[in-house]
Amino acid sequence: xxxxxxxxxxxxxxxxxxxxxxxxxxxxxxxxxxxxxxxxxxxxxxxxxxxxxxxxxxxxxxxxxxxxxxxxxxxxxxxxxxxxxxxxxxxxxxxxxxxxxxxxxxxxxxxxxxxxxxxxxxxxxxxxxxxxxxxxxxxxxxxxxxxxxxxxxx
Amino acid sequence: xxxxxxxxxxxxxxxxxxxxxxxxxxxxxxxxxxxxxxxxxxxxxxxxxxxxxxxxxxxxxxxxxxxxxxxxxxxxxxxxxxxxxxxxxxxxxxxxxxxxxxxxxxxxxxxxxxxxxxxxxxxxxxxxxxxxxxxxxxxxxxxxxxxxxxxxxxxxxxxxxxxxxxxxxxxxxxxxxxxxxxxxxxxxxxxxxxxxxxxxxx
Numbered sequence: 001x002x003x004x005x006x007x008x009x010x011x012x013x014x015x016x017x018x019x020x021x022x023x024x025x026x027x028x029x030x031x032x033x034x035x036x037x038x039x040x041x042x043x044x045x046x047x048x049x050x051x052x053x054x055x056x057x058x059x060x061x062x063x064x065x066x067x068x069x070x071x072x073x074x075x076x077x078x079x080x081x082x083x084x085x086x087x088x089x090x091x092x093x094x095x096x097x098x099x100x101x102x103x104x105x106x107x108x109x110x111x112x113x114x115x116x117x118x119x120x121x122x123x124x125x126x127x128x129x130x131x132x133x134x135x136x137x138x139x140x141x142x143x144x145x146x147x148x149x150x151x152x153x154x
Numbered sequence: 155x156x157x158x159x160x161x162x163x164x165x166x167x168x169x170x171x172x173x174x175x176x177x178x179x180x181x182x183x184x185x186x187x188x189x190x191x192x193x194x195x196x197x198x199x200x201x202x203x204x205x206x207x208x209x210x211x212x213x214x215x216x217x218x219x220x221x222x223x224x225x226x227x228x229x230x231x232x233x234x235x236x237x238x239x240x241x242x243x244x245x246x247x248x249x250x251x252x253x254x255x256x257x258x259x260x261x262x263x264x265x266x267x268x269x270x271x272x273x274x275x276x277x278x279x280x281x282x283x284x285x286x287x288x289x290x291x292x293x294x295x296x297x298x299x300x301x302x303x304x305x306x307x308x309x310x311x312x313x314x315x316x317x318x319x320x321x322x323x324x325x326x327x328x329x330x331x332x333x334x335x336x337x338x339x340x341x342x343x344x345x346x347x348x349x350x351x352x353x354x355x356x
Contacts, residue, residue, distance in 0.1 A: 076309050080313055102309050106208075
């Protein structure tokens with residue numbers, strides 16, 4: 001039995017995740033979170049807020065809800081059930097910052113909470129922000145080039 | 155120079171067999187639900203064991219396991235010459251704090267899954283080399299502290315695959331001795347490290 005055969009044997013024997021069921025769960029919970037967001041949007045617009053402010057209110061409320069549920073030890077159960085359904089919306093991002101903060105509280109407020117808070121979300125922030133800057137510069141230069149080209153043609 | 159204790163490529167035979175005088179183990183709640191729960195000296199009801207942090211709980215588990223082992227063996231802790239112990243945390247913190255008040259010279263070792271086997275091998279080498287009469291070997295791990303150290307916070311809402319491994323919450327200890335009539339260690343074979351993993355499957 002060589003290495004590849006052994007790997008295949010192990011893969012055959014090990015139980016698989018129920019892919020379809022997991023997708024359905026993620027779809028249901030993710031949809032529910034989006035529906036809650038939409039409800040908050042309608043509520044805040046019925047109070048007379050303008051549209052741009054309503055989006056902010058939705059984000060703030062969902063972040064608060066997710067952080068609160070994380071602190072109550074409820075969100076990790078939702079996450080275990082729903083997977084990407086609760087991870088991909090803004091709720092997952094809030095959870096990924098609050099959970100290390102709670103976990104590392106035992107190591108103190110500065111070296112624990114302060115420095116370890118972004119262990120999970122840190123890479124997302126660094127590469128997300130860097131990529132957005134890169135894309136923005138790229139778009140800017142393309143636009144500049146096009147307008148320059150157009151000017152020259154005239 | 156002739157290595158008379160070395161046989162073959164990487165195996166070693168001890169000149170005199172080393173006996174396992176006494177063993178002890180304390181485990182957490184998940185292990186209590188398993189089929190081996192009757193074999194452990196103590197099963198904990200929760201992961202904290204009246205401590206504030208998981209690391210402190212792991213330290214307490216290791217300390218209590220060592221105490222149980224020593225008191226079961228009915229030998230004085232002053233007649234134990236060395237302690238080989240390890241765990242999964244930074245600076246082997248739970249073992250070094252766990253044996254801190256025991257007054258036994260302590261060697262911290264790190265071998266991840268193989269820590270306990272490693273401590274048994276080193277302990278038997280020390281006894282076979284006539285450096286010690288009794289040696290204490292121990293290892294500990296804690297699911298929550300290991301998750302915190304190596305993986306994600308427990309509060310993070312991620313999913314585990316069905317084949318995900320679960321680090322043991324618990325600790326085991328054994329006292330090796332020159333004279334006894336229990337099970338004995340006669341030989342050992344440490345695996346050679348190479349970057350291709352275990353050669354058996356090549």
